[in-house]
Amino acid sequence: MFQQLLPAPCVEHACRQADTKFHNSVFNPLVVMWLLLWQRLHGAAPLQAAVLDLLQDLPTCFWPNPCKRVRDWQQSGKGISGHSAAYNQARQRLPFSVVAESSDRIFDQLMAHLAGICAPVSRRAFLLDGTSMRMVYSPALAHSFPRASNQHGESH
Numbered sequence: 001m002f003q004q005l006l007p008a009p010c011v012e013h014a015c016r017q018a019d020t021k022f023h024n025s026v027f028n029p030l031v032v033m034w035l036l037l038w039q040r041l042h043g044a045a046p047l048q049a050a051v052l053d054l055l056q057d058l059p060t061c062f063w064p065n066p067c068k069r070v071r072d073w074q075q076s077g078k079g080i081s082g083h084s085a086a087y088n089q090a091r092q093r094l095p096f097s098v099v100a101e102s103s104d105r106i107f108d109q110l111m112a113h114l115a116g117i118c119a120p121v122s123r124r125a126f127l128l129d130g131t132s133m134r135m136v137y138s139p140a141l142a143h144s145f146p147r148a149s150n151q152h153g154e155s156h
């Protein structure tokens with residue numbers, strides 16, 4: 001479903017617009033976008049867990065033009081390292097504009113899909129629970145929502 005929502009050509013187009021070139025590698029931009037999403041869907045899972053999932057479950061269509069390492073892995077089963085350093089470097093190199101454009105496309109595609117399933121409504125509402133976003137500090141907000149505290153004192 002991920003590749004229906006975000007096909008490889010869309011990510012490649014976003015990279016070209018950002019004037020970013022990536023070497024053909026295990027952690028190409030499409031794989032990095034999937035792993036970022038995977039981590040989020042799994043409760044901010046650590047990098048190591050995302051890389052291990054990649055090695056076990058990611059289909060070969062994530063590499064339309066596989067590098068030698070991926071080809072060896074696909075053909076002979078010669079394993080790829082489970083270390084997360086290369087993934088960490090690849091996600092840091094991925095420009096924010098590529099992540100934003102890809103995320104917007106996924107959102108738009110999901111909304112279009114839901115429009116066909118859900119009954120028509122005059123208004124849509126999106127609820128944010130505050131666990132994944134931080135507000136900019138303001139004295140009024142700090143007064144309205146004071147710090148949480150427990151037996152050890154106030155939180156940061």
